[in-house]
Amino acid sequence: MGKTSFELIPTAPYNFDLQWRFYYSSKEPQAETYKNGVWRRAFKIVNKLIPVAVTFSGTTEEPRLEVKVFSKINASEKRKLSEKITVIFRLKDDLGELYEFMDKDEILRGLRSELYGLRPPGIGASVFEGAIRVIIQQQISLRVAYAMTGALVRRFGEKVEINGELYYDFPLPRVLANASETDLRACKLSRQKSRYIKGLASEVANGYDLEQIRKMDDDEAVEELTKFKGIGMWSAELILITTLRRMNLCVPDDLGARKAVSHFYYDGKLQPGDIVREFSKRWGKFKGWAIYYLICAYNMELESARKPKLLTQHFFFFTKRKPVLKEKHQEYFSQGFYRR
Numbered sequence: 001m002g003k004t005s006f007e008l009i010p011t012a013p014y015n016f017d018l019q020w021r022f023y024y025s026s027k028e029p030q031a032e033t034y035k036n037g038v039w040r041r042a043f044k045i046v047n048k049l050i051p052v053a054v055t056f057s058g059t060t061e062e063p064r065l066e067v068k069v070f071s072k073i074n075a076s077e078k079r080k081l082s083e084k085i086t087v088i089f090r091l092k093d094d095l096g097e098l099y100e101f102m103d104k105d106e107i108l109r110g111l112r113s114e115l116y117g118l119r120p121p122g123i124g125a126s127v128f129e130g131a132i133r134v135i136i137q138q139q140i141s142l143r144v145a146y147a148m149t150g151a152l153v154r155r156f157g158e159k160v161e162i163n164g165e166l167y168y169d170f171p172l173p174r175v176l177a178n179a180s181e182t183d184l185r186a187c188k189l190s191r192q193k194s195r196y197i198k199g200l201a202s203e204v205a206n207g208y209d210l211e212q213i214r215k216m217d218d219d220e221a222v223e224e225l226t227k228f229k230g231i232g233m234w235s236a237e238l239i240l241i242t243t244l245r246r247m248n249l250c251v252p253d254d255l256g257a258r259k260a261v262s263h264f265y266y267d268g269k270l271q272p273g274d275i276v277r278e279f280s281k282r283w284g285k286f287k288g289w290a291i292y293y294l295i296c297a298y299n300m301e302l303e304s305a306r307k308p309k310l311l312t313q314h315f316f317f318f319t320k321r322k323p324v325l326k327e328k329h330q331e332y333f334s335q336g337f338y339r340r
Contacts (some may be wrong), residue, residue, distance in 0.1 A: 002072030007064050008082060010091040014063040015117030016056035019089070022296050023121060023142070028150025029168040030133070031125075031157055032088075042160055042167040043084055043125060045077050051160050051167035054085065060117045065089065070162045088122040090245065095119070101286050102293075107264050111293045114300075120292050123242040127210040128200070129170040130243025131225070134235050135196050136189070151187035176201035196230025203228065214244060221246075247288035252277035260294040263301070 017037070024034040032041035039054040051070045058064040067085060069078075086092060095117070102108035124130030136152070137145040156171035156179060176184075176197055184194035204210055213221045218240060225236040234253050240246040251257055253273035261279060262271045271279075283290040 003068070003070050004073060005066060005068045006078065006082075007066055008085060008089075008091055010063045010065065010089070011094050012063055013060045013095060013117035014091070014119065015060050015115075016063065016065070018115060018118045018296075019121055022299055025146040025150060028146050029153045029157070029166070030146065030149050031129075031153050031168040031170040033168075040165060040167055042158065042169040043081060044158065044169050044172070045073075045080050048077070049158050049160055049169060050077065050081065051162055052081065052085070053165075053167075054089070063117075065091070070160075070167075084125050087245070088125065090119045090122060093119055093245075098286055098289050101283075102290070108290060108293065111297045115293055115296055118293065118296060120242070122245065125170065127213055127239070127243055128173055128204050130239050131200060131210065131228075131231065131235075132170075132176070132197055134238050134242070135193060135200070135230050137238075138193070138230075138235060148188050152184075152189070155183065155187055173201045173204035177205040193230070196228075200228050200230070218246060218249060241288050247292075248285040250277075250280050250287045250291045252280060256295050256298075257291050260291065260298040263298050264294055 020034045020039065024032075026033060026035040029041070032039060034040075037055060040052070042049050042051040044050075048071070050073060053068045053070075055066050055068075056063065057066060065085075067081070069081065073081065099112050102112040122130075123133050132152075133145075133149055136148050140148075153168050153170060156175050157168045158172075159166050159168045161167075179198065179201075181191070181194050181198065184197060185191065189197070213224055216224060221240055221244070222233065222236040225231050225239060226233065231239075234251055237249050237251045238254070241249050241251065252261075253276075258271055258273060258276050261276050262269055265279065280287040280291065
């Protein structure tokens, strides 16, 4: 098996570690895994399974990604690989205008500094993959969803082993379409989700071009996606955001979004989805970005409560912005829990 490598240059600022800190799996292939600074997965290019490993070098202001390919590839395959990785890693996103907007809001301005260079990872190398992964995530925690997706990928996805590491591709539509409900349920999926997945896979395997949704505007895409059983408004909007990079949207009914907005803007009193939807209008075309930064910052505060050994900058940022936490953080600080 041949081996080659090439570089991809993201727009700056770009923080590779932050991108994969909050939403990743090190053990369960999604198809990708992320462990010890290495992102791995296989891509099916035409009829060829190509395993790749992506690592980061450079700095936030001068970032570079090294892509190691454990297969001989031609110019066309390299181009297609580059396109898929660029989309998944959102390498061409320009954060400059976003950060100018965030500077106008006191809370978002603080998050911009704390999470500088953060971009959400894309979910899926295709609309089909993104849709299946979102269906699995419905009404369960991400940890449970990762386990279910991992089981699905291990059972039905193609794989190749390189130097003791397994590289997986996401299951093809025809494979999931031909899977029995019993086999799908063996991945800990509910009967209903198994039927949703099999139904969508059958439509795509029989010729429906799910990729055409990329060309639709938001309303058309939501209308088209919600024609499929198992995809409602929540799922359709999440597919548009996570797979199609439509960051002008948000999913205000998502519990994580509700908790994050409520935590930072409503003193922790959990707000319903309609309130969050109305509140998010102030962020205009940046609402998806604002919600994502708020969710990640909220997760950091949860980590802080569980693991109080934070950086000193976390102490000063959070105690200044959230007086209600000040007494507890001061206690941690005085006891030397914060690293200097």
